[in-house]
Amino acid sequence: MTDVADSSTARELSQVIIRFAGDSGDGMQLTGDRFTNASALFGNDLATLPDFPAEIRAPAGTLAGVSAFQVQISDHDITTPGDAPNVLVAMNPAALKSDLGRLEPGGTVIVNEDTFEDRNLAKAGYDTSPLDDDTLGGYTVIRVPMTSLTMEACKDLGVKTRDAERSKNFFALGLISWMYTRPLEPTLDWIDKKFAGKELVIGANKAAFKAGHAYGETAELGEHHFMIRPAALEPGTYTNINGNTALAWGLIAAGHQAKVPLFLGSYPITPASDILHELSKHKNFGVRTLQAEDEIAAVGAALGASYGGHIGLTTTSGPGVALKGETIGLAVSLELPLVIIDIQRGGPSTGLPTKTEASDLMLAMYGRHGEAPLPVIAAYSPAQCFEAALEAVRIAITYRTPVVLLSDGYLANGSEPWRLPDVASLPTIEANYATEPNQVNEDGEPSFWPYQRDENLARPWAIPGTPGLMHRVGGIEKQDGTGNISYDPANHQHMTDIRQARIDKIAESLPPLDVAGDADADLCLLGWGSTWGAITGAVNRMRAGGQKVAQIHLTHLNPLPTELGDLLRRFDHVVVPEMNMGQLTRIIRAEYLVDAISIPKVMGQPFTAGELIERIAAATAASGGPR
């Protein structure tokens, strides 16, 4: 940390929320990412929110093309990328127009003033320049001619004009790095690695980065010079990780712990594709990946691999889950391990493909014909995706069942510091392949029953290649035990009951449910999935403000933890913030007849803690106070 800009003149802040916004072609995701990583290595706690359009590169300068990246960094434990940004970096008029409304009152706007010329203003729908009228009244505005300063910095490097101009995001990064006293080395190192072999690009990017940094020093931005100390996190080794990477690593860890190879059948889809990309890299772990012709083939191949004794995995988003229903139903009937990973996004239909939402819970629960229960679990923070993946595989293998693991676009792309676990501390998973006949037939000879159940009601995993255990499985109803086709009425009821009982049994293996906050409060916030960060933020603030509030966050949505009903009945108000229109709320109401109140949101954006506090107050007031 030797290269941190001189911090003696910097004022201390405990946290800051910065939003980088620009054109899709401006490299805002990269800029945000670099700032985040430098902050992580510096030791801050942080949380990020990438926010980009569905188009690869929508037309330059338009509102549709705006791509943004929000990050909160702090000197203490935080759980969200923050409510309203304190600082907005707007690389062009469209970015200003689209994101100004998010900025906190009185916040700071840093604009690349070179871009505020007629053509861009018109594209953004500004009649006059917002720099010249009262649009920015009440904000602190820092106007920087970033493009020209970048060109200037690059002028002796022999870089083409267009390439020089492209480096302006590094200028912005340099400036912000100065303002928040970030270390420079990680970024300079990264530029070297990333563009290795492209010396001109390296030169231009570094020059721009340094020029931005110098600009802060020299341009009398003294009052904007801040310091945010490292957070006092638990001791350990940390890395900054996003949800999709954590999830992919969790799967690899699960295969490692179970000593069972992984097989991923997948079809690309935003925001799940990166898991396919990540797993494809790790062939040395024995991970096989197949980019299938469609989602049905993807889950089909995974199921085929499961039948062969691998951990069959399939990664997708809502539209893919909607297609996989029939095959997942087959897996329910075959009672084979299979993990279906749904990185949820805005729906219905194509919806908002690059925006976050958590509206596939009911689909996960019920998206199959017939009575086809399966376990559903959900990750709740980017780093926790690692654990969630391990847990999904544990359940799938132990109970011989397909499992749906829910994550979402916000977790997938958002990142946070993660204290790396010790490999030795990871749970083990027992594959327990069948190796021996489990029956004696009428003739006194050993035989094998594929549906003979163990204490978990799970059936043997007898994989091809094992002598003496040849058997047939299929989607037609089968006799319990023998697995032979059976249309017997009583057997069908029995099998239906046992399929349910096996899933219910999983609850016995769950750790006791954690009630955070005030267990004796009147109000309980019940959540699942990525709302964890915002709910936790809200709970912390409410408690800091003297209010009593309890928090329960579910990772297991089916089966629900055994004690949940009793716990919830203790509270006067159970309020359920969800990134959907109240799906868990319905489940809770049906299950426990508790008058759970939904706080729904489907806007492609996560809750902020502040928004939640307001809506909780309104919801509990409307429901008439304590009963």
Add this chain to the structure above:
Amino acid sequence: MTDVADSSTARELSQVIIRFAGDSGDGMQLTGDRFTNASALFGNDLATLPDFPAEIRAPAGTLAGVSAFQVQISDHDITTPGDAPNVLVAMNPAALKSDLGRLEPGGTVIVNEDTFEDRNLAKAGYDTSPLDDDTLGGYTVIRVPMTSLTMEACKDLGVKTRDAERSKNFFALGLISWMYTRPLEPTLDWIDKKFAGKELVIGANKAAFKAGHAYGETAELGEHHFMIRPAALEPGTYTNINGNTALAWGLIAAGHQAKVPLFLGSYPITPASDILHELSKHKNFGVRTLQAEDEIAAVGAALGASYGGHIGLTTTSGPGVALKGETIGLAVSLELPLVIIDIQRGGPSTGLPTKTEASDLMLAMYGRHGEAPLPVIAAYSPAQCFEAALEAVRIAITYRTPVVLLSDGYLANGSEPWRLPDVASLPTIEANYATEPNQVNEDGEPSFWPYQRDENLARPWAIPGTPGLMHRVGGIEKQDGTGNISYDPANHQHMTDIRQARIDKIAESLPPLDVAGDADADLCLLGWGSTWGAITGAVNRMRAGGQKVAQIHLTHLNPLPTELGDLLRRFDHVVVPEMNMGQLTRIIRAEYLVDAISIPKVMGQPFTAGELIERIAAATAASGGPR
């Protein structure tokens, strides 16, 4: 009715339940059908339950090959094919073995004793002949050498032995027709028509039929000679109809009433295929049918036709619905009329394909990613499938929405007398295609907004070929009104809300909910779908026994009728018999926080009224009496 066997010696019965059981190759479905039709034309009320295996022709003589047909006929209004049969016709040992357990205590067994020889006995798993041991103790057994008597009857006709032997089901039919004093003409006429051109077959079948009839007269079966008078049904013209035919006709009627052509995209699947078959016949009604390459293409083509201004229809069963979810979600987003017809069968996966179940309710409600609400309605009796189809089309067209119409295998194949409606009395449906621009643009020119909503919140149906209304629709979230792509957070919430509100609004168009039985009872039986017959039977019996009980049967499952919550809260016990593990029960509990109690059944067989009465008693007792 001149040919009814002399009824002077017959004892009067008010109803009888007969079950024909034999080998798949024995023609039991046909036999049952013929007996049913003759009874219908005679004027009885009736209800049927065909019950056959999934194999086309499983190996002769085996238990897997048993195919049965149960029918109840009566002189009064009935709603089910009866609880335990009074008479079992067993054409071979396997049929006796598989179905004897269903017979009422002391009931009558009629066996084709020719088939009770070693090979068949062994195939059925009998060590000794049940005719010779005490298997049939307590039953009245009528042993008839049907095969040899049939051969005898045919011997001078020049028919091949094998063909003669095949007519033995007509012998059985003749015998039963004598026993229950059925008219002979309908069957004789039918034989003439069905086998027109095959004189030998006609001869053999008629000879067998008459021989069976004569056998009753002559073989001292006098004490088995009964008469069941015509039922005093409402005046009108009746036909005996099964659910799939009624449903197909209802669709044709809906197209007729809406003056909109029908387009069916379908992929064959049991028990839905017959709707495709039926609609394919009626091309002169302008009905287009496409047997697509799979279910996704089937619903896709239907949606394409809907976009073109036709009523897009797709017929399938559970596995097909599981595949169609993504496309149905697109239809939700496009807000186009579409009717998805799910003839439910035993699940999960391939399950029990020829057996009935009603376990796709949750799939219909939630089988799509994102928030994708759509109306769900269910037919409740074979003939009522006609009305249900009309209602599905009404909702689809009026509210520009996909609709799921649920039926099941029992309704599909079961039949009952149907009082034919007067065509003039059928409801009309307004298609209301858009013909004119509905906006003026900035330049003062007329323009068209595809998502401008009417008083039902429905959007215009502007079909290709209409000048001036060119527009684009798609599955990405769109701005309300203009329909342009929009990633705006507030708009997404708005569109999500309005999609829900439009569905909720349908409730305003529903007739008041009917509470049958005793509105002031403590106990209310709440049902949906084909359980109507059994629940009604149970209610009638319970009330006849002096018990107070109310009955509510839902045809609209989404949205639920507005008054349902208030109604249900009036009762101490709400009991919900379902052919699944409690799916409506969950919905009711979530919606109204009413402690609805589930009576689930998944055995591939409908409830019987008697079974229901017992289970209701048990369920209400367990729940602790009135609160």
Add this chain to the structure above:
Amino acid sequence: MSTAPETAIPVTTKKDWATDQEVRWCPGCGDYSILTAVQLMLPDLGVTRENTVFISGIGCAARFPYYMNTYGMHSIHGRAPAISPGLKLARPEIDVWVIGGDGDMLSIGGNHLIHALRRNVNINILLFNNRIYGLTKGQYSPTSEVGKVTKSTPFGSVDAPFNPISVALGAEASFVARTHDMDRKHMQAMFRRAHAHQGAALVEVFQNCNVFNDGAYDTITKKDVRGHMLIDLQHGEPIRFGPDGERGVALDGRGLATIVDVADVGVDALLVHDEADPDPSVAFALSRLSNGVGRPTPIGVFRAVDRPEYASATSAQLAEAQAAQGPGDLHALLHSQPTWDVS
């Protein structure tokens, strides 16, 4: 049902066929030139905007309908060739254009595509083949070459690609053509032919994705190599190519299409292209001339044959049924089974 008015086709220009929506492809994307080709062609085609529908799936290519001032549907991934036959069957008088990428049409939508071709529904299918998944940011597609390194194949892909022309011919397609995004005139000629064809018409368009697979066709479609590398199929003509027509295609002794020097074999030995051959075997052989883009590659119409069209055959059955049975009589239908009266 409203049908098109029988008035003269109004005169339109490109502008009339374009919507006011921003085109959201990456700058430099080959999709732009295809869009322009279509928008410039339609005014001359003798069709109206209201009787024209564009249906697409999902992908960059599939954004196409938003930019056409006609009726349009941006459906879901892979399903455009499943949805469009429904529209065409319902409304045979409407022109239906189907747009999609190589992933959309050959990966997830492959089955619908081959069945639409088999059924010969009169739709015009434009397959924008950039040999990559564009919209999902660069995974390999079923037309990507073996060994391709992409996000999902970091060690190179190991599966052989489809040749879309071969797939179509194997699926009984009645019209199959190929063109590329660097030649507006040729594109327009192919699209016109597809439109004129009574049956399912597949046009493969080589399209450059300059972000994720830039230059995929440079070796054959760039101005300077085109003359040597593109074999322009012309019905009834000996197949020749090269700046001076110095090379050509002949069948070798085993019936395989082979590239020859005209000087060596003489013009008469060249294969005369017969797009109307009822047997698709020679068209298939031509499709194998170049499997991939390293070798001279035929463009133009591989096959164009008449065979019964599905939508009109369906309409004909309806008309026959009405002629034979009279228009549907609902009362009669309800009474078509045995009935009895209760009074």
Add this chain to the structure above:
Amino acid sequence: MSTAPETAIPVTTKKDWATDQEVRWCPGCGDYSILTAVQLMLPDLGVTRENTVFISGIGCAARFPYYMNTYGMHSIHGRAPAISPGLKLARPEIDVWVIGGDGDMLSIGGNHLIHALRRNVNINILLFNNRIYGLTKGQYSPTSEVGKVTKSTPFGSVDAPFNPISVALGAEASFVARTHDMDRKHMQAMFRRAHAHQGAALVEVFQNCNVFNDGAYDTITKKDVRGHMLIDLQHGEPIRFGPDGERGVALDGRGLATIVDVADVGVDALLVHDEADPDPSVAFALSRLSNGVGRPTPIGVFRAVDRPEYASATSAQLAEAQAAQGPGDLHALLHSQPTWDVS
């Protein structure tokens, strides 16, 4: 993971390969003879029951696995060619047989089939083509002839059928063969070849459904006509048929396969069958000889070429990665991004 023991293959008979489950096809169904052919062949194939898996979809044909005393999966309609590649990739040492009907494999499962062929996964696909939907009681299938009257086409079907051999060749299949249910020896020969082939092998089996499409192949496979109507393809041999080999197949001037009288053209003019030709064009031309079953119809191996097999290529990439990077080290993976320490 258990793998097969390296012991000698035990001697087995048909009985060992049959399960105790009742066979539930209609009496007289062609599926019986295919089952018998397979059960009689497997004991000689040098394979074990535990290393053999049969995977099927749904349909009458698809009941097959229940009757095989091996590992087996009766999956869902159309998905056997999607599921089986997963098993084969995971466990390349296992023999995977895929069984399905014409509806299962060419209608709902068409896409999976063509992609499995393109990828060249080493599975053996037996397509029981009875040109009808049996299990759902008689609707037409994608191989039914035009005009077919079935339950779903009471006025006759209007769409052209697929020719499964052409479809497979258009989809880059490396092994394509055809046989029929009336000739056990020939079936066994084809199944053996499919098994020996390193890659995806498709065998179309003409199969009689005596309940819903009886006699579909009578004009070509019945004992008395067979000699005249079946063209038995033999690698390296001139293609001749007829009781005395009096007829044959030659390529006409346009490269189309044509039936000729040997007496007219001479043996040397006959096409010599080359199943190993890297170019599938001639095999394709042979597949067009008879489109339907009215004309002399080739049976045997149309194509058998070596090209990279998907499962082994995948395994090779894994092995290379392990060789290059060492076996996966979880601790190293977790620390592969920049890290920092908090103490």
